[in-house]
Amino acid sequence: MAVDTSARTPTFTYVDGDWFSGNPPLIGPASHAMWLGSTVFDGARWFDGIAPDLDLHCERVNRSAVNMGLKPVVEAKEIERLAWEGIGKFDGRTAIYIKPMYWAEHGQMGSVVAADPDSTRFALCLFEAPMHTAKPSSLTVSPFRRPSPETAMTEAKTGSLYPNSGRMIIEARSRGFDNALVRDMNGNVVETASSNVFMVKDGVVYTPAANRTFLAGITRARIIGLLRHAGFDVREATLSVEDFMNADEIFQTGNYSKVVPVTRLDDAQFQEGPVTRKALDLYMDWAKSSHGTDG
Missing domain, CATH: 3.30.470.10 (Aminotransferase class 4, branched-chain amino acid transferase, N-terminal domain)
Structure with a gap:
């Protein structure tokens, strides 16, 4: 060859x-x-x-x-x-x-x-591929949507879904943002263009409920479990853009960078908060204590 x-x-x-x-x-x-x-x-x-x-x-x-x-x-x-x-x-x-x-x-x-x-x-x-864990990110609400299971192969991690993500990121970057907050066809927030998303309000951690329009990721599930085990109230719920605009903290999770704080959503500014830092610490502590250094 x-x-x-x-x-x-x-x-x-x-x-x-x-x-x-x-x-x-x-x-x-x-x-x-x-x-x-x-x-x-x-x-x-x-x-x-x-x-x-x-x-x-x-x-x-x-x-x-x-x-x-x-x-x-x-x-x-x-x-x-x-x-x-x-x-x-x-x-x-x-x-x-x-x-x-x-x-x-x-x-x-x-x-x-x-x-x-x-x-x-x-x-x-x-x-x-170097890790970019904990590097702050900015988001803007995307004009593009995630398809429903009736219209696309949403229950497979298929390459054919990613051009849609690509145009979301290109459009967001054209307006000065790193990534996009994405809604489903009903207007509910489901994820970002490239990762799952969480928000914190009054100490409660929320993440969009898995509704088959987005990949509910392995790292997302791991973070949910670790936070709950640590005593946090973590809820999977139907969430609006307004919910995220009014949040105390926002962070992304995904395999590529694990936990990433969001410091801006359109005109709203955020600080990297204690729950976001705790989520990353919990993940890294779990990863290093639960996995060996060979196969």
């Missing part, structure tokens, strides 16, 4: 039984994934010798494959083992993003639009 080594950061990819450095060409112009978007992926993190919830991310990519009509051809435990094998190829000085993925090579006979599950391929890509 000819290998394109133009990856932006040190990168290793496992595919068809071998590891390749750089950015190997995997999808051709006739591939179903190229022109009809049949891709799913997941993302885990390695940093400081640990990979929190790696097993759950490996399990979720296989569920996404099934929901997309693909065939998960690698067991979750094997994906996890391969991830640790790949981690060993790096120098250990920079955090790593761990990205298992599936895609279809062909469409079904008689209906090329539908992916042929028997043509499913698998790859595991790892690349260096």
